[in-house]
Amino acid sequence: MSENHLFGAIRAAIPAPGKALALLADGRTQTYGDALALSARLAGLLVARGVKPGDRVAVQVEKSWPALALYLAAVRAGAVYLPLNTAYTLNEVEYFLTDAEPAVFVCRPQIAQEARALAARVGVACVETLGADGEGSLVDAAAAFPADFADVPRGPQDLGGILYTSGTTGRAKGAMLSHGNLLSNALTLKDAWRFTADDVLIHALPLFHTHGLFVASNIILLSGASMIFRAKFDPREALALMADAGSGATCLMGVPTFYTRLLDQPELTREATARMRLFVSGSAPLLAETHRAFFERTGHAILERYGMTETGMNTSNPYEGERIAGTVGFPLPGVEVRVTDPETGHPLPDGEIGMIEVKGPNVFQGYWRMPEKTRSEFRDGFFITGDLGKIDEKGYVHIVGRGKDLVITGGFNVYPKEVEGEIDAIAGVVESAVIGVAHPDFGEGVTAIVVPVPGAGLTEEQIHRALESRLAKFKQPKRIFFVPELPRNTMGKVQKNILRDTYKDIYRNVA
Numbered sequence: 001m002s003e004n005h006l007f008g009a010i011r012a013a014i015p016a017p018g019k020a021l022a023l024l025a026d027g028r029t030q031t032y033g034d035a036l037a038l039s040a041r042l043a044g045l046l047v048a049r050g051v052k053p054g055d056r057v058a059v060q061v062e063k064s065w066p067a068l069a070l071y072l073a074a075v076r077a078g079a080v081y082l083p084l085n086t087a088y089t090l091n092e093v094e095y096f097l098t099d100a101e102p103a104v105f106v107c108r109p110q111i112a113q114e115a116r117a118l119a120a121r122v123g124v125a126c127v128e129t130l131g132a133d134g135e136g137s138l139v140d141a142a143a144a145f146p147a148d149f150a151d152v153p154r155g156p157q158d159l160g161g162i163l164y165t166s167g168t169t170g171r172a173k174g175a176m177l178s179h180g181n182l183l184s185n186a187l188t189l190k191d192a193w194r195f196t197a198d199d200v201l202i203h204a205l206p207l208f209h210t211h212g213l214f215v216a217s218n219i220i221l222l223s224g225a226s227m228i229f230r231a232k233f234d235p236r237e238a239l240a241l242m243a244d245a246g247s248g249a250t251c252l253m254g255v256p257t258f259y260t261r262l263l264d265q266p267e268l269t270r271e272a273t274a275r276m277r278l279f280v281s282g283s284a285p286l287l288a289e290t291h292r293a294f295f296e297r298t299g300h301a302i303l304e305r306y307g308m309t310e311t312g313m314n315t316s317n318p319y320e321g322e323r324i325a326g327t328v329g330f331p332l333p334g335v336e337v338r339v340t341d342p343e344t345g346h347p348l349p350d351g352e353i354g355m356i357e358v359k360g361p362n363v364f365q366g367y368w369r370m371p372e373k374t375r376s377e378f379r380d381g382f383f384i385t386g387d388l389g390k391i392d393e394k395g396y397v398h399i400v401g402r403g404k405d406l407v408i409t410g411g412f413n414v415y416p417k418e419v420e421g422e423i424d425a426i427a428g429v430v431e432s433a434v435i436g437v438a439h440p441d442f443g444e445g446v447t448a449i450v451v452p453v454p455g456a457g458l459t460e461e462q463i464h465r466a467l468e469s470r471l472a473k474f475k476q477p478k479r480i481f482f483v484p485e486l487p488r489n490t491m492g493k494v495q496k497n498i499l500r501d502t503y504k505d506i507y508r509n510v511a
């Protein structure tokens with residue numbers, strides 16, 4: 001093993017050192033050569049700070065150019081990159097530092113003092129700071145190190161990253177991703193979505209999640225392409241970039257909320273998006289309605305794909321061929337997808353709803369220091385995703401919801417997505433979330449939280465009536481609540497745990 005498996009491939013894909021990699025908000029352009037130099041300096045610094053191959057480098061910083069270079073530096077130094085959501089409190093960070101035992105923790109300058117005290121307490125030897133504009137000790141200290149670095153050899157099995165799953169219940173688990181996982185998945189996606197050095201991606205996703213870090217950034221790097229690198233998604237700016245021939249923008253990768261926010265802009269038209277070749281959506285379900293509305297306005301069929309922290313991407317709608325709204329497409333090349341009976345684990349025939357399981361070079365190496373948990377989530381080499389779904393007669397995979405979202409009422413299984421689909425089809429409904437709430441008679445009561453169109457004057461009674469003829473009695477919500485919007489996390493996922501908590505006592509006195 002003489003190569004660094006992931007970085008060797010990234011390095012080999014560089015078209016020319018002067019080629020633009022990242023176009024920043026302040027107007028500066030950072031080239032591939034700049035990325036090589038800054039990541040070399042940062043890798044030199046990490047090693048000087050005691051980082052050895054396999055050591056974790058924990059990072060909780062705003063999205064910035066040096067933050068991207070820091071990811072590359074960690075990979076080059078043979079370390080395991082461990083990005084953390086900036087929304088985590090210090091209390092939560094304490095858990096991650098204790099669990100992962102990183103050699104270095106890079107944090108925002110604003111929390112430097114508390115972070116140093118915390119690091120001292122939990123035994124993390126080194127803390128550096130990195131601010132949104134590149135300020136802080138990290139980049140300053142890196143300047144003293146050379147602009148080249150002998151990449152530490154790493155094989156396909158060696159870890160390149162640990163991402164803690166957003167896990168809404170229980171302890172967060174660190175998903176261990178190897179160089180082989182990351183490289184194979186990015187190369188597969190690059191081919192599946194036809195990325196070339198001519199592409200310019202609007203990169204407005206966070207860098208602490210698999211979507212923005214491993215999907216978006218790795219694909220661009222391995223294509224020798226460029227990205228318009230933005231800390232946050234601003235729909236007006238994104239549209240202006242798409243409409244401006246000078247920006248060169250060709251693609252957008254987003255979570256569903258990017259697309260609903262774009263649809264709110266009157267400037268979203270066929271002309272404004274005429275230069276774009278691809279819109280990708282994932283990380284949360286894209287409403288079929290959003291897919292259709294976007295197609296009507298722009299002529300672009302959003303390409304929806306399905307993945308998760310533990311596996312990278314598993315399925316994708318086709319680049320050529322029909323992109324079907326409400327589905328997540330076909331298994332990616334090299335990835336096997338099967339649907340099993342959640343109770344027995346036996347594979348089910350196509351068309352039947354069950355547990356989605358995946359196997360392939362993308363599937364992670366297990367949960368950090370949780371061998372039991374890891375074992376219990378694999379079956380015959382397949383990872384049990386926790387997502388319920390089915391494969392239709394054309395081979396398209398459909399996600400029906402999370403296993404833990406399944407509502408069992410009076411002994412009957414209710415898939416929230418089915419009920420949500422019926423509610424969403426009612427005139428005057430923007431969207432809905434269906435949850436199970438403890439019920440003294442039924443075990444759980446189907447409960448709907450509905451976002452109405454403002455001013456539509458929709459009533460609970462109207463919804464009950466509309467559902468009467470469309471859903472079996474046991475699937476119909478026992479209670480319906482109206483809210484102005486659903487709680488979502490930064491990746492656009494509806495936080496059903498928050499809803500379950502808010503409404504947990506509503507059936508308490510019904511018996």
Ligand code: AMP
Nearest residue numbers: 166282283284285305306307308309399
């Ligand atoms: P995360 O690990 O945070 O990326 O979350 C992964 C989970 O997001 C998956 O297990 C799915 O439940 C959900 N997910 C990701 N992409 C999609 C999609 N296109 N449609 C429906 N759910 C999705």
